[in-house]
Amino acid sequence: MATTHDAATSTNPLGDELRGGRTAKPCALVIFGATGDLTKRKLVPSLMGLAKDGLLPSGFAVTGFARRDWSDQKFRAELAEGVAQFGRSDTEAAFAAMADAFTFHQSDFGDAAGYESLKQKLAQIDRQHGTAGNRLFYLATPPSAYSTILERLAAHGLSREENGRFARIIVEKPFGRDLATAVALNDQVRQGFHERQVFRIDHYLGKETVQNILALRFANGIFEPLWNEKFVDHVQITVAESIGVGSRGGYFEESGIIRDMIQNHLMQVLTLVAMEPPATLSADGVRDEKVKVLKAIRSFAPADVDRCTVRAQYTRGSFGGEDVKGYREEEGVPANSTTETFAAARLHVENWRWAGTPFYLRSGKRLPRRVTEVAIQFKQPPHLLFQGGRPLQPNVLLLRIQPDEGVALRFGAKVPGPDVRIRDVRMDFRYGAAFGGETADAYERLLLDAMLGDGTLFARRDEVEEAWRIVDSIVAGWQQSKHRPAEYVAGTWGPDAADKLLSGGRQWRKP
């Protein structure tokens, strides 16, 4: 991935010190919606993780932009509490050392005067903190505010890049709620910002284990020759949550699991698993290959949706020894809701590498465990010598994204003794065991990359829109379907109907 500081360093004979260490140029970060949970729980603790590791630029400041009538002191006190509660060890001192670089700017998102005063404030911050006129805007607001903020930033010249200064914007998911709204949002973004200025954040891509998919595939000689339809029987990608929707019923009702998880996290993981080797690890080198994967997945015809996908809702059950509500009993959820809390789909990447190899995706709430994994299941050997020719358990290469991050390989081994019996064994690599130490939050990596202008781990416009194209075709099929969502008891691995998606003796893993 790119480690560039900036083109300007090419004339600096000491410049490789800045490039090699991934040192960003000085900048001011403006967080819209700074009084929300994301800022307190994730963004500022992650910034302090970067500060602790010496990765923040020398000139750096943060301005919180929000409607509430907070003072700088109140803002700092909230952030200090967040760093203490959610930050890595020893980051409280880092915050204390630079607390005066955090200021609050009270304004309504639509108030033109608020942006004019923000502009003046940022000029003052440049003078006080050496932030050199570089700007990074973070939209940590509900999506309904995006349009107003984008329009105001452009109108007040805050999105303009002049005299080598950068202006970048980080957009949190969801990037629209279907293809049409995603296109509209992207068009709006484009009115003020070029694509290279835009960083659409999907925190899954900041996880070490997700990045390790590329390392595993392309830094090792042994996997890639097997990574195709000749050797791989099928691929299962699972993102399971054990929690229900809780108090987010109203929000979830608008999205469902397919928009909340599959359109972004699962599709991103799928592209990394299925993509061709990029020519380089540049942002566009990687993203070009990811987009090709999505383009190779055909939209579903309405008639195919019932056959190739499953949607379901959890019903009342017992979880962890306690009775839990069904989805339609949750707060903010109508009793006749058809919003899915579980979805599974069989996708085909129709290209030379993957022709005929199904990719099974599933995600759900109130499943037995919180787990994200990719299972590459290999084909049986062509001739079965052992156990009377009965098929053995297939080899599985398991990429565990969370928790217990790591990689495992399942294969058959001879059981010691005079008979020839084969038993499954597992070779296990665990990140925590092999590398130990404290793991940085995904946001640390992504915030640093945005400061560096490295978009590799961010979704590009065409990726987002291609993913919506596929998801929209599924949603359209569901809307036309005569069937209601299936049901599954809370705490189980989903509805029976999900098993029917898998044919030829294949089974869902129970991770």
Next chain:
Amino acid sequence: MSEAPALCRTPPRAVPLPQIPDALRAIWRTCGGDERSADGADVARSLAINFVGTAAAADEPMLRAAVERLQGRTPCRAFLLLVDDRAAQIGAEVSATTRLHGGTHDIVLEEITVRLPSAGFERLPGLVRPLLVNDLPNHLFWATAWPRQAHHFDDLAALCEHTVVDTRLFAAPALELGHLRARRDRGARVTDLNWLRLRPWRRALAEAYERLPAAGGARTEVRLLHGRAALAATMLLGEWLEARLGARVVLDGGGTGTGPCPDRVVLRTADAEIDLQAPDAQIVAHVSTAAHCFLPFQVPASRGTDGDLLAAAIDLG
């Protein structure tokens, strides 16, 4: 965020040298039986490197602190070779540290401590070689002065693909940095903790240089003020600036600092000046040109403990 994992160290057990392999196997059982520990958790060994560290006995706490930091990031079989002329003969102790990870005790450190008189140094390569875990990268940490007999260094370095030194500990850096250079020229992979320690200084200089207008072949002069303990680091920084900028470098040993890095760096070229000082935990950089006097900026003067630097050096190696 991840919580600090629970570590558990077995008591060190003195063992005769020929019985070290048996003692290491016994450790596996001490940590919880061949397959399962007494409390029902699995035991796994996930060593990533062999680590060979040598230091004077007086520096044992420093070496142990470094290994403690290292085990958190890079599980290893560690040989701690402590030269102690009060020791009558070579003696060894074996212990292990496990980390509870999920339901599993991971052995993250198998530690073999060897105390020996300097006369016993010749026997070390033969002692260590058969105990290295097969097929793992081997790293030597030479955490002591440059030896009077250079083959002591070379014999241990020959066991390992990568050597880490700390030139801060060298008594005569003017001469001994040359010894290291010669080995690098012959293809040895050597990482110097002192060079990593200078990283904030190099970064601050690079950032400051960004603010200078193109000097177009103007002469660059650098004065490096340092205390006694910082001679090696100051020489390294001076060599770097000479090589990169063609600068004329003057080392001034009149500094009062007691740390391993310079007290002050003043760089002049054309009408511009960079002035770096580290009065406390921050390097403060002042940059001025004929046209501008820039706001001072700061970078943290330290990137962590010696253990942190060692862990970074192992990653580099």
